[in-house]
Structures are given as C-alpha cells and as structure tokens.
Amino acid sequence: MDATVRTATPTDVLHRVTDGVRRLTGQLTGRRRARAEIPAVDEFPGGVRMYSPVTGAGSPLSPPMRVTPDGDGVVGRCTLGIAHEGPPGYGHGGMSAMLLDELMGWACAAAGSPGMTVSLQVRYHRPVPLETPLRVFARVTGTEGRKISVDGSISTEEDPSVAVVTAEGVFVSPDPDRTRALFPDLQGTPGGRQAHGSR
Numbered sequence: 545m546d547a548t549v550r551t552a553t554p555t556d557v558l559h560r561v562t563d564g565v566r567r568l569t570g571q572l573t574g575r576r577r578a579r580a581e582i583p584a585v586d587e588f589p590g591g592v593r594m595y596s597p598v599t600g601a602g603s604p605l606s607p608p609m610r611v612t613p614d615g616d617g618v619v620g621r622c623t624l625g626i627a628h629e630g631p632p633g634y635g636h637g638g639m640s641a642m643l644l645d646e647l648m649g650w651a652c653a654a655a656g657s658p659g660m661t662v663s664l665q666v667r668y669h670r671p672v673p674l675e676t677p678l679r680v681f682a683r684v685t686g687t688e689g690r691k692i693s694v695d696g697s698i699s700t701e702e703d704p705s706v707a708v709v710t711a712e713g714v715f716v717s718p719d720p721d722r723t724r725a726l727f728p729d730l731q732g733t734p735g736g737r738q739a740h741g742s743r
C-alpha cells in the first residue's frame with residue numbers, strides 16, 4: 545500500500561507492475577470465503593480478526609492496530625502511513641474515527657458486552673501526525689440494559705497525555721435473535737463460534 549501511494553515511477557512501469565500484480569493475485573486460487581463467513585483463524589467477537597481493515601495482520605488496508613488490555617480499558621497501537629492521509633502529512637479524519645470505532649467495540653467485548661456502534665461522536669482537537677506511533681485508548685463508562693457507553697481517545701506514544709482526537713460512543717448488544725439473524729455463521733451464543741473449522 546505504501547509503495548503504491550508513494551511512487552513517482554513512470555506510467556509504463558506502473559502498467560508492468562499492474563500486470564505482475566494481476567498474475568500474483570491470480571495465484572490466490574482455491575475456495576473463497578463467502579460474504580458473511582467468519583474466517584477459520586478468527587476469534588469472534590473481541591479477538592483475532594485476521595482480515596479486519598483496522599486490526600487485521602492479513603489485510604493490506606489495515607495499519608494494523610494491535611490491541612492489548614490496559615487498566616479498565618483497552619489500548620490500540622499503530623502508525624498511520626501516507627496511504628491514510630487526509631490533510632498533507634496528517635491522518636484522514638475518517639481513519640481516526642475508524643480506529644476509535646473499532647477499539648471502542650473491543651472495549652465493549654472486553655467488558656463482556658460485545659456490541660455494535662449506534663452512535664459515534666468524534667472531536668478532532670489537533671491533526672493526527674502520520675508515520676508517528678499512536679496510542680488509542682477506549683473504555684466502557686456505563687451500561688444500561690443492552691446499551692453501552694464508551695469513551696475513546698487518540699494520542700501519540702511520545703505525548704500520551706495530550707489527546708489529539710476524542711470520541712464518545714453508544715454501542716448496542718443485539719438480542720440473541722437479532723445476533724443469529726445478523727451473524728448466521730456464529731455457532732451458539734454466548735461464547736461465539738464453538739470450534740474453528742467446524743463448518
């Protein structure tokens with residue numbers, strides 16, 4: 545991704561490389577995952593998401609953000625590159641929202657209430673620098689029935705006390721019927737998928 549958005553190589557080289565990439569992706573043969581199929585390597589929800597655009601080590605789109613528990617919340621560490629640029633040299637606001645949305649979802653799962661975002665309010669206090677290690681933080685601040693309130697922030701690793709972006713979100717845990725309808729590949733609840741590769 546970085547090489548693609550950074551290069552100033554001539555057009556004929558771009559065409560040659562494109563042909564090479566098409567040849568390579570043509571080798572990704574065999575069975576292809578269906579739309580709602582949870583990858584066998586995943587732990588859903590709240591664990592490994594191999595092809596997530598935010599945390600997935602297997603996704604070329606992801607920074608990727610690495611998540612660890614931290615006190616009463618979760619911390620995500622990542623570095624954005626120029627593929628994630630908004631204003632020149634700074635992160636795209638949508639990327640910041642995506643990092644926060646994802647980590648705030650992880651905070652819900654870590655607190656035992658996996659949920660989906662129903663509302664996300666983001667405040668951009670300072671631009672997010674690219675190519676700079678970032679520290680994202682999220683924690684559940686309250687629950688009310690199936691509704692979970694979550695706070696989040698982004699700062700640099702160098703200056704963790706200065707939040708450059710903050711967010712407040714509301715997440716909702718779908719009821720069991722809705723969960724089964726939304727995620728037909730989930731086998732048994734609670735506890736998510738019972739065994740990898742059991743399909």
Ligand SMILES: CCCCC/C=C\C/C=C\C/C=C\C/C=C\CCCC(=O)SCCNC(=O)CCNC(=O)[C@H](O)C(C)(C)COP(=O)(O)OP(=O)(O)OC[C@H]1O[C@@H](n2cnc3c(N)ncnc32)[C@H](O)[C@@H]1OP(=O)(O)O
Pocket residue numbers: 588589590645646649650658659660661662663689690691714716717718719722723730732733734735736737
């Ligand atoms: C092992 C167990 C497995 C369980 C799995 C369960 C969940 C897993 C879910 C996610 C985890 C997975 C991966 C995480 C991945 C990424 C993290 C990033 C997060 C996202 O990227 S996620 C995508 C974007 N997200 C959506 O795609 C949601 C679209 N949405 C819906 O699909 C429905 O919305 C749904 C099903 C969520 C709820 O539907 P529903 O019918 O069950 O709920 P209902 O409407 O009854 O609302 C209940 C209470 O929430 C209040 N409420 C509703 N909306 C509100 C709002 N905007 N602001 C404030 N409060 C609100 C109501 O007022 C009421 O509150 P009250 O009860 O007090 O009246």
